[in-house]
Amino acid sequence: MTREPRDAPQFYLTAPSPCPYLPDRQERKVFTHLIGARAVGLNDQLTLSGFRRSQTIAYRPACERCRACVSIRVRVAEFHPSRNFRRVLDQNADLLGVVGRTEPTAEQYSLFRSYLDARHGEGGMADMTILDYSMMIEDSHVESRLVEYRAPDPQAPGETLLLGACLTDLLADGLSMVYSFYAPDQQRRSLGTYMILDHIERARRLGLPHVYLGYWVEGSRKMAYKARFLPQERLGMNGWERVG
Incomplete structure (x- = not known):
């Protein structure tokens, strides 16, 4: 037993x-x-x-x-996209975000591998195999979803291309973006930014107050983008404190 x-x-x-x-x-x-x-x-x-x-x-x-x-979370109800954020939304108006179960695919792993090789070739995840990727997606005892972001395939009418994906946890008070990855050759789209904006809108539709973005580190170029999503709250010695 x-x-x-x-x-x-x-x-x-x-x-x-x-x-x-x-x-x-x-x-x-x-x-x-x-x-x-x-x-x-x-x-x-x-x-x-x-x-x-x-x-x-x-x-x-x-x-x-x-x-x-520092842990940060976006205040969904008060968030309004800036001009630059609206431009990112316009650039990705053709994308379709599809929410699915946490079931890994070879297509996802191919994109994940391209993302790691281009942006995190020397990081701790650089040697992840397809089995490691599958475990990252599947191994969970909480309520998780995988959001795929797809665009029309110009070479095959009626088909789509996977350009990004995000593993997301559904919490009592928000959405937590556990891990996201995207096509490294689509820099014009700013896909990382777009996926955060999309999650903010998804949380808004669900009536959830927060989107958790993980850790922000002042002075780290890797983490600088997270500070742009205002207003947000940062967890300090006195609890969650509003910024912006």
Whole structure:
């Protein structure tokens, strides 16, 4: 007989490793498991406390001398796209966002592989195989969806091309963008920005107040784009504080 784990989650601390965002720094993470019947509620609670999900793990930075990683979430009801954001929406007016189950495909992995090779060739995910990708998409005990972004194929009338995808968790108070990737040769479209704008609109239609974007790190070029989505809230020592 399979038993549910004890009600109180057990937390663990990783060993120090090089920080992927700021040079000459070490990072540590505190993490716990998201499994069984408790996973959905626990994921909601931990997200409010600044945790992120990766498969069946919820984690948060726990660096001894650094607090640079800041959880951020967009205030959906008050968000109004700027002129630049409206331009991005116009550039992607032909895209169709299709919400599906978390079922990995070879087409998705091909796009994922192209994205990693072009933008994160030396990152921690660079060596992910199709099996690793499948685990990232499928291995979840919470309510998740995969949103595919497709455009008409100019070479095959009636067919579509996969240009982007986002693994998204549905929380009690918002949408959490767990991981997104897109075609690296479509820079004109600003697909990363578009997918965030699309998720804000999806949350609005669902009546959800927030879109969680993960961590923002001041001084990191990789994370700078997240600060543009205003108004937003950032998690600090006094809780969630409004910015913008």
